[in-house]
Amino acid sequence: MKTLPESVLSLIDVPQYEEEGEFPVERGYLWTVASSVENGNPLYWDEEAAAEITGGPIAPPTMISAWFRPHWWAPGRKEQKLPLQVHFDLKRLLDLPEAIMSENTLIFHEPVRIGDRLTTVQILRSISEEKTLKLGTGHFWDIDVEYTNQKGELCCRESITGFGYNR
């Protein structure tokens, strides 16, 4: 059984990568997402329904992570920026080239509204001992992501379980 390096253990419960999304919440994107799963919820398509029920248009709660996924490319960027950087840091630090996500919990708070600027912070919560699955040998890890709006209100808390492994 390999011992986890201190460089990894020292990251547990430390907030990292607090950053604002690269663009404000906008309606075209939420229409694309609703359209991709043929979601006809009038909150996303009907101005009057949105005004009456949610006080104006909101974004689908489950598209929360889209607002902080970086552009594929941006001027001046030398390397591709990755979402959920803590996950990729763990792959590198533990030399585990492959990874899957096995479990995901989303807890929704304040609705995300058009024009919001969201901020996220990532927190590594735990890492398992070495495990061998059908996929390969590696570690499970739990990462929390908190999303807040420009008023500092919590919009969502997400918990993600990943498994990094060698095939």
Place this chain on the structure above:
Amino acid sequence: MTVLLEQVQVGDQLPPLAYDVTATTVVLGALAMRDWRPMHHDHDFAVHRQGVQDIFLNTPNQAQWFERFMTDWSGPYGRLGRMKFKMRSSVFPGDTMTFNGTVTDVATDAVGCGWVAVDVELTVGERVCTTCAVRIAVPTTPDDNPWSRRGDRWVP
């Protein structure tokens, strides 16, 4: 249509949703969610690097499908509080995915919010691909609106 709390009972089945998945479903869903990772659009990468049979639905897009399944049933006043999903197997182009949901709890919390708990399964044939435990708030009366709850009155 709006579902009220009093209309829901433990053991109720939600109307099932079946959908034929194509490569477009997978690619559109991934790119709509700004997920550029190649296993969701590049067949060769998925097969030769990831060791799976084809590109497959990504997790954030599955969340979209679960949301649609729930609010197709609840109507727009239904407000998602919590979703916990476990991925067991992937969904590929050519699969017909089916969503089924069973109500496991109906309750009103300490601040008067009506909650329904639903266990949802996304299956392809006999294969369970993803399970999702959902907690959704629905109106307790025709005048109630879970979306009006803020701060201490919203405990998801």
